[in-house]
Amino acid sequence: MRRIDGHSSMGLVMLVAGVIAGGCASWSDRGTAASKSPLIPLTQDKTAAAVEFTFVPVTLPRITESESESVTESNSANELSLRESSNGEQTLAQRLQSMWQWVDETCIDPGLRSRLAENGLRIGRVTDQQRFESRLAEMKPIQDQVGTFLAKTSVATETKQGTESIQMQLGRRYELPVRQQTKGNDVAMVRLGGEIRGETVLDPQYLMAVSLVQGRASGELRLRMRPEIQHGALKQTWVGQNTALRIDSKRSVWSLEELEVDLVGGEGDMFVISALESNAGIGSQMFMGSLYDGKNQHTVLLVKLAHVPTSIDPLK
Secondary structure, eight states: OOOOOOOHHHHHHHHHHHHHHHHHHHHHHHHHHTSSSSSSSOOOOOOOOEEEEEEEEEOOOOOHHHHHHTTTTTTOOOOOOOOTTTSSSSOOOHHHHHGGEEEEGGSSSSHHHHHHHHHHEEEEEEEEEHHHHHHHHHOOOOOOHHHHHHHTTTOOOOOEEEEEEEEEEEEEOEEOOOOOOSSSSSEEEETTTTTEEEEESSOEEEEEEEEEEESSSTOEEEEEEEEEEEEEHHHHEEEETTEEEEEEEEEEOOOOOGGGGEEEOOTEEEEEEEOTTTTTTHHHHHHHEBBBBBBBEEEEEEEEEEEEOOTTSOOO
């Protein structure tokens, strides 16, 4: 048996201690890295396009005669003056019409714009965001404590509220619900080609099918939005995927291809989608509902191209 002298023994002890110390240090570093809070928000992916969808509720506050006269601005021939009804309160048409003076509706093809109007929808590109948002802010409802609490729990109104930001990839389909799902039967009616088409739908969910397409110019995107109605019970189907089969559950879909719009713009551009004041058609079914206290609620949808990747940051 080989003899271990005192110097060798001491060296061996120091070697083992060094290995243990090194191992403990390494384990400690890994533990520190793993202990970071999972609640730290992820950084935004700059190579993906970001689109913001903001649902703004609108009410009709009572105004005085002096306020009604002051809304006419002489420095722009295109701006509209508001008129009061006989009881001193603005009508829905007058209140909503005022915000469209800062919106360019010619970005939509005239034929499509006519079809949208027949179905209670109005869409355009905001030309002066600051003044438009200021006017829209004037029409926001003043909620009491009950209304504020219920709004946070999506109970106060049938339509949506708040802002939703989506990082989008080219060609991929996204679904944007525009109101709470309606319980029971509802009658959806659409006017196309001079004819009215109606269908009774069960538990309908009104939404926008959204997809993104590269624009023709650098820094330009085409955002396609199509009204859809999902309804009925879930149906299970077998779907083939990568030489395998999986079960997919879907509801019946009424897709209104004739009302699909292309919103073309660059970073920072904003578009507005709203129901017409006629309170009829698919527009009112998508953007009008009842509040918790029984009052009617009108919702305006703002669509903003928050981030458009540059040519050196290709879209995913």
